[in-house]
Amino acid sequence: MFSLVNPDGTVRDRLPVTLDEMKRLYADMVEARVYDHKSMVLQRQGRIATYAPFEGQEAAQIGAAAALRPGDWVAATYRDAALMWKAGYPWELMVLSRIGDERGGSPPEGVNVLPPSLTVGGHMIHAVGLAWAEKLKGGDRIALTSFGDGATSEGDFHEAMNFAAVYELPVVFLCQNNQFAISYPRSEQTKAASIAGKAESYGMAGVQVDGNDVAAMLTATTEAVGSAREGKPTLIEALTFRMGPHTSSDDPARYRDDEETESWRLKDPILRIRLLLEKAGGWTEEWQSEVESVAVGEIEASVARAEAVPQPTREELFSRMFARPTPPLLEQLRRSQK
Amino acid sequence: MFSLVNPDGTVRDRLPVTLDEMKRLYADMVEARVYDHKSMVLQRQGRIATYAPFEGQEAAQIGAAAALRPGDWVAATYRDAALMWKAGYPWELMVLSRIGDERGGSPPEGVNVLPPSLTVGGHMIHAVGLAWAEKLKGGDRIALTSFGDGATSEGDFHEAMNFAAVYELPVVFLCQNNQFAISYPRSEQTKAASIAGKAESYGMAGVQVDGNDVAAMLTATTEAVGSAREGKPTLIEALTFRMGPHTSSDDPARYRDDEETESWRLKDPILRIRLLLEKAGGWTEEWQSEVESVAVGEIEASVARAEAVPQPTREELFSRMFARPTPPLLEQLRRSQK
Amino acid sequence: MSVMTLAQALNGALDLALARDPAVVLLGEDIGRSGGVFRITDRLREKHGADRVFDTPVAESGIIGAALGMAIAGLKPVAEIQFLGFSYPAYDQIINHVARIRNRSAHRFTAPMVVRIPFGGGIGAAEHHSESTEAIYAHIPGVKVVIPSTPSDAKGLLLAAIDDPDPVLVLEPIRLYRAVKEEVDEGHYVVPIGPIRVERDGVDLTLISWGAMMKETRAAASLLEESGVSVEVIDVRTLSPLDRSGIVASVEKTGRAVIVHEAPLTGGFGGEIAGVLAEECLYSLKAPVRRVTGWDTVFPLKRSEGHYLPSTDRIVTTARQTLED
Amino acid sequence: MSVMTLAQALNGALDLALARDPAVVLLGEDIGRSGGVFRITDRLREKHGADRVFDTPVAESGIIGAALGMAIAGLKPVAEIQFLGFSYPAYDQIINHVARIRNRSAHRFTAPMVVRIPFGGGIGAAEHHSESTEAIYAHIPGVKVVIPSTPSDAKGLLLAAIDDPDPVLVLEPIRLYRAVKEEVDEGHYVVPIGPIRVERDGVDLTLISWGAMMKETRAAASLLEESGVSVEVIDVRTLSPLDRSGIVASVEKTGRAVIVHEAPLTGGFGGEIAGVLAEECLYSLKAPVRRVTGWDTVFPLKRSEGHYLPSTDRIVTTARQTLED
């Protein structure tokens, strides 16, 4: 397993990431966690629908997204809010989606991040097609697709990996192995020693990374992005853990014991960087509270803007289906209005 | 690649198969080839529909099936007539199916060979379910599923392999890598070094075998069947070649050159055993012509019996759908009769 | 007898089936340890063992294909797909193999299996969690499709499905899992697959529906009755095989029909039923047949659900138009 | 103008599209080197290059999902699935992603792509090679479904599909690929997606069909005309979006309708059309609507095809009954 920063904040040999970068990544992870906690609260208050928390996976998501260039494509999941945000997708729109408004699925021009897929496995192949198009157009954009350990059991994972390798496409496959697919443990999901090892059966490179080490994630993903631009796809397995429930309506007590969860708390991705920064003299009380207040400000403002979006009209339901509504849709809209 | 008998009939170290067994396997391969050639003729004469020839793959199919016990399950493809026959499925019924009669899909009681699947990849998981049932019932039957190199690209291959490994089921996966999926070459189908190697990403054993060496196929499959009975599935990649067209309506000239085909003629699975038997003094002109006439007799008789089966009635079309026809079916049958 | 929700009735049926027939096994995502995302298989793994109730990898085609293999080999698998919107990766297995193995083998191999799938919207769920695509399953020759809307039907139809020698899809209305309660017989009983259930007798108009929309349909019927209209309410219950004569008999009596379903209009199963009426009831129809359905759009997210879902009000208004024609 | 088969017209359309728009790419199993199992893409790889026409691994979900990604990124992929019976592994991609990306992203990302699929029986093919499951696609909000039955419609509808900013499924009747010839414009032209084609005007009866069954429907119309019946023949051409008013206008005129399709009766698209007539034409219908379709069975193998397929004779007999009512 590739890692750079130990849970106690000490560094294995030298760090290929500057202190300023580390502070940026730290601040981003803090902001992501604020969003995550806020979302759980909003859900309990009934202000958003079901939510899938990513607490514990901030490093895997922020570190990976930090390796991307503007314009690169991202196809991720319901649990990848931090990754999508770091790639340019506004918090506000993610909140709007959770409020139950399709307009949350429409990121600004230039942000090539697809709205998250809620079908497990279905979206990886989209990244393959996106990368294929970029290759044919001769650009140097790549596509990164993020998915979980459970998704590797879907036939679509197999087909996406194979296509990417066969056509030598600029794709990075990021598997956040958070040890569970809802209640089903990684140990049963596949008898393979590692998920990274699956890359070999596609003639693809695979690497297992400490997913709670943001420096390692940034470094490994940067390398994968580099080879992707040369037509060599990579499968990255980020070893991490979902600290919270599968979603706000899940009860982990039914399938895992707290010890396991607690053991991962010691490997917290934010804590270890804070310790690292402290040691490196890059951390102060003031800076921490500044980072936190900026984060809270951002998230609160995003939630406010999302909640201020007026209710969607009935027309939009019909007009969103095609470039131009078809006659049956127009007729149904008329009927719906009487 | 595991092999025992060289193309010239010489043997690598000693042969774990008796001379009598070799003669039986040889005779079976000869009979299978007679069936194959006869079927191509029947197709040209318009007596059967499209046919998918297996010439060149006799050893892979006869050798593998010879490792099975009565009662073991087989889920194979449109190209596996030899394998299915060796496992107990009468030629006659396979001809009947090609004539276009569903009753050809119904092997005798005790012969647990499913009618062939014509969807690429869809049937492997059935073998997994069959094996799962046998394991739960506590019997020692295993399930063997046969498929091609192209089928390994389907998501269903991935899901079947994973389920078999996860639940430790008595399954043998036999991939007849005949180098082409219709016009698509193995080299493009996957960038993996070998198909056998794909087993590893499921925590399964994989072995590459000379698919034109019936002794090697019997030996490797016998071993795989043995571990299957202990709950350890295996993926066998039989390296072979489709000498004929994909089907009677395919034109190989569009996608492969004769040299490649001719180079494989030298590796013919029947020829090499004949040479081996000659060397071992187990082959005579008389025996050869006896074997051939038995084969021809069997096939001709099977074709005659199949062609003698009376036309199916309209009632059967409706009665085959459920154990008891539903009211809509009964009403439609009535309507169809006026 | 004891009062149960639809969810409890289903759980009871599975419990009973596991207890009385060793050939019955359950498989699906998260149905074991966690008892299923809707808790329909709650405690069944603890009670009947991990060799009867299987959690599976996330692979729908694998689940259904493996269940088919099990069924061919003599077991009676009851597979769960977590949501109808996630059943499509298994569509190939269902239409090409589950529905065909009996025909393909001329009765030699069969598929006595059940596939349970929660479906339908109205709970403000995320994308793909509110589908009502029953029509694409009811069009498959070789599988039966049942949709219970009451606890006792849920139990009886599920037990009938498990006893059936052929494959049966049981579509379970999510919105009704815990919304309706009624007295349910604790023993083993079956509700025959096929016949519709005439839930309420009437002479002026027939309301035809199934699944969660029975709720709004019942409400509409009551409102109409209050204003003096005699409404017949049909819960179709089994979409395939369709009880054509049962539906026709009712409409011949009332001369007026409104069909209600949650799925999009075009190609929805309401079209089939309206088609049957056009074939069989032309001379008794006093007014055009009408369909109150979802629109030809994707099922929307929470904020727009009200714009999509057929409401009691829409049903009542449409019924009144039909009565005025 | 030159005389072409339906297959040649499709090949010509693809050739033209590749030549005029660099964003157009083709992908599918065996479409390159071998030109497709039906030779619809014959020579296109040689002519336009291996970076425009791609042979793919055997993976239908992969083909459609990759095509969607390409479309989102600005290409105009035209994917081929080898037979409709092998399209089901891609059903999830089509209904859950291709049909939804525009809605999911509120127009930000779109799927200007085409999926070409040969379909239908009558050529004594092996299992899975004769399917007519158009109904399960016509029920998907967000995709359009066209089915040409003449060479010029085939070319015009395919070119319209390629120009369309939204996903279009083009179902190609295998039985007609080489059975019909006609003068086809060699240039670029489109046949609008949506409107039905009234192939023959009449006043006594409307025959409604699509795809390969147009052959038997035309034959039946001619026989009926010979016996003095004035038959209107409608080739629906586009199943989704459905030209309800076009169909209704014809039946309001004739008062009698027979719908013909190859798919099984129950849940077939004929139900939708009969349903539309029950909604819109009650007062003009002089006789019950009738459907001449395949039965609720698996499409049989060669020996039983005649027992399954609607024949000209069945259409004529049903039409006469309808005329007598």
Ligand SMILES: Cc1ncc(C[n+]2csc(CCOP(=O)(O)OP(=O)(O)O)c2C)c(N)n1
């Ligand atoms: C095709 C499909 N099947 C099932 C589901 C239901 N489901 C939602 S999340 C999930 C588990 C996914 O686990 P994993 O891939 O590890 O991602 P994680 O939730 O752990 O981030 C399942 C089974 C789905 N959304 N899509």
Ligand SMILES: Cc1ncc(C[n+]2csc(CCOP(=O)(O)OP(=O)(O)O)c2C)c(N)n1
């Ligand atoms: C799901 C599916 N997709 C496509 C086809 C069409 N098809 C029939 S055989 C074949 C190639 C299969 O190649 P392989 O698996 O190597 O088997 P082989 O024919 O070489 O024995 C294809 C694409 C099919 N039958 N089923």
Ligand SMILES: [Mg+2]
């Ligand atoms: Mg996970």
Ligand SMILES: [Mg+2]
């Ligand atoms: Mg092959």
